[in-house]
Amino acid sequence: MTHQGEMVVYVWKEIHHPGDGVQYVLTLLNLSTIPSTGLAIDESFNSGDNRLIMHSESMQRVIKIIQAVSQVDSTVLLLGESGVGKSAIANMIHRISNRASKPFVAVNCGALPENLIEAELFGYEHGSFTGGKKGGATGLFEVAHEGTIFLDGIAELPYRLQAKLLNVLQENTIRKVGSTENKKINVRIIAATNKDLSQLVKEKAFREDLFYRLNVVPLTIPALRERKEDIPHLINYFMSKYNKKYGLFMQLHPKVKDEFLHYHWPGNIRELENKIERMVVTNSQEGLGKGDFPQSNDELQFPPLKQAKKQLEKELIQKAYRLYGNTYKVAEILEVDQSTIVKKLKEYRKE
Secondary structure, three states: OEEOOEEEEEEEEEEEEOOOEEEEEEEEEEHHHOHHHHHHHHHHHOOOOOOOOOOOHHHHHHHHHHHHHOOOOOOEEEEOOOOOOHHHHHHHHHHOOOOOOOOEEEEEOOOOOHHHHHHHHHEEOOOOOOOOOOOOEEOHHHHOOOOEEEEEOHHHOOHHHHHHHHHHHHHOEEOOEOOOOOEEOOOEEEEEEOOOHHHHHHOOOOOHHHHHHHOOEEEEOOOHHHOHHHHHHHHHHHHHHHHHHHOOOOOEOHHHHHHHHHOOOOOHHHHHHHHHHHHHHHOOOOOEOHHHOOOOOOOOOOOOHHHHHHHHHHHHHHHHHHHHOOHHHHHHHHOOOHHHHHHHHHHHHHO
């Protein structure tokens, strides 16, 4: 937002006074007055696996917001299409914040079944259910204590668990599954989604009170087709990355590069990276010619259904086993025979 001609980010906090109702404190952060993070953010953007390419005007605006929110602990809601780099942005906010030396815990809210995610997030007490680990388990919120937890795919969080997350935001406390006691935690929350949460609120699929708690500082990450100035830089970065990874010296043909610049990239940066990696590893020529580019830019790449189902099954079984450490409990949760779980785990160990 702008205030008196300056670009600012606002942060508000409720203050409850018994008998006097609720008051609000509004803090405006002028983006031009926080150069102290400039060096740190430049170094972070240009190093490591989370390198961010942000030469376009639209992404320069994103940088300014990142600089501002890194100085406070306000909840950030990252918005944007799948593949635009929301997880990298969340990681960046953490790395240049005063919590950088503490844990950064990323959670995909849509990756676990509903009957697993509560124990995963909040932990569970010993004896809270049959087959649980001896002594219980620590949840990811507690693991992230004094650091940052990134809740990706927040729209996928089961409705009944949204109330527990709301309590974390309001009271800074968690309660393990099977416990009657609340535990104080100090965690910075960053959430992300590629869905319209306001529409989900209207459809009664997402809690309105939780939406407002998460939407303190919304940050929209533009799609790749909206920041085409960054495409040449992204191409160079990914070509260098995969040439180095595979010990190759491939070069991108100018005509292919031109097609990349005019492609609409529905899968955004993730799609661009995947295509470049595939081109690098499959072409045995000195350079990459036009023939390496997919014949139809509109053709999305999908794995065979059988392969996709097998991969999903593997991920669910392995995650459930890591959480519970007991094949009987995993079988109960996933509603299959225990012998099936044992057999599958043996197969995965051989891979």
